[in-house]
Amino acid sequence: MKIIDFLSSVAMPMVILLIVLYGVKEKNKIFDTFLDGAKEGIKTTLSILPTLIGLFLAIGTLRSSGVLELIIRIASPVLDIFNFPSELMPLAILRPISGSGSIAVATDIMKNCGVDSVIGNIASTIMGSTETTLYTIAVYTSCIKVKKTRFILVAALAADVAGIIVSTIICQIIA
Amino acid sequence: MLNIVWPIFIIISFSFAIFSGNLENLNNSIFESTNSAISLSIDLLGTLCLWSGIMQIASKTSLIENLTKFLNPLLNFLFPKLKNNKKIKKEISMNMAANILGLGNAATPLGLKAMKSMQEINxxxxxxxxxxxxxxxxxxxxxxxxxxxxxxxRNSLGSQNPTSIVFPTWIATIIAAIVGIVVAKIVIKLTKGEKF
Structure with a gap:
């Protein structure tokens, strides 16, 4: 497992180093470029804040009212057959539909189950390995005004399901 | 989509809490949710700015162009009909390279350009x-x-090792992509014909 930890921790420094080296090689005002990008980061964060407030309200109250617990309790006998933690079900459902919605749900799960717990790791891995499928399909098909999409959704959702299943298995193995 | 999901969540949980008398918890979580959204945003701010800055540097270099060379054999397998269309293949590989580097803002416009070029020969x-x-x-x-x-x-929630999920994420992503590609190849075969 040491090699896995090593690869995980070396990835980010390597990418940053590679990009900075490239930047130095090809451009001299590298820090100015960095600042331009970092300013964009402020805009991005501020622009998702209202969405996060709205979604944290919806998901927080869903939890505190007891509805989430009820849903999880109803679904868990089925999910137990597949050895899938029922806490993750809301994330699995929301992930293909809404990007900011799934960020809110994943954060909620990580906070309540522990960010370094197995479930927290699975939630993280699901977030990293899947995409907001419905949004992506909508953007790419609507730009060329295509009407017949030939069951593309089936293939894209199959990838999401595979990503969720593999995330669940691999995090349980590593733990 | 959220225009439908959001009110459903609110209506269900608020009415459930009122009927089950769970009001104290509900009231607490209403205020707590706004606080946690603010604190998450503040914690995210640093990491996201850092990455946007690094990625801005990447987008100004020829890193994307260089990555596209590695993608060529893969592209010929995935897009057999575009084998001799260098222009579209270049647009597709630019989009993929931008995605691999996490340059979401650059990837989407490149992707839309590729879609439009593919529509021309459709x-x-x-x-x-x-x-x-x-x-x-x-x-x-x-x-x-x-x-x-x-x-x-993960960093904002105080994880001991925020990057520990990088390797599991690679495995999950690669397998998800393979499953997606295989199912797509099958769907493409099955839906050849007038009906679709």
Whole structure:
């Protein structure tokens, strides 16, 4: 497992180093470029804040009212057959539909189950390995005004399901 | 989509709490949710700014162009019909390279350009072509080296090791992409014909 930890921790420094080296090689005002990008980061964060407030309200109250617990309790006998933690079900459902919605749900799960717990790791891995499928399909098909999409959704959702299943298995193995 | 989901969540949980007398918890979580949204945003701010800055440097270099060379053999397998169309292949590989680096803002416009070029050679303008199907599936598979947003969230929640999920994420992404590509190839075969 040491090699896995090593690869995980070396990835980010390597990418940053590679990009900075490239930047130095090809451009001299590298820090100015960095600042331009970092300013964009402020805009991005501020622009998702209202969405996060709205979604944290919806998901927080869903939890505190007891509805989430009820849903999880109803679904868990089925999910137990597949050895899938029922806490993750809301994330699995929301992930293909809404990007900011799934960020809110994943954060909620990580906070309540522990960010370094197995479930927290699975939630993280699901977030990293899947995409907001419905949004992506909508953007790419609507730009060329295509009407017949030939069951593309089936293939894209199959990838999401595979990503969720593999995330669940691999995090349980590593733990 | 959230215009439908959001009110449903609110209506269900508020009425459930009122009927089950769970009001104290509900009231607490209403205020707590706004606070946690603010504190998450503040914690995310640093990591996201850092990455946007690094990625801005990457987008100004020829890193993307260089990455596209490695992708060429893969592209010929995924898009057999575009084998001799260098222009579209270049646009597709630029989009994929941007996705791999996590440059979401750069990837989408590049991807839309590729879609438009593929539409030009599409025989049935109202239907997705084989190449378009494959291209969309690859874009929904989220192939990236560093899952920056997740790392930022983990960091903000005080994780002991925010980057520990990088390797598991690679495995999950690659398998998800393979499953997506295989299913897409099958769907492409099955939906050849007039009906679709």
């Amino acid at each position: 025989e049935k303008k109202d239907t997705l072509s084989d190449s378009m199907m494959m291209f969309i599936v690859i874009n929904t598979a989220s192939i990236q080296i560093i899952p920056t947003t997740v790392i930022a969230i």
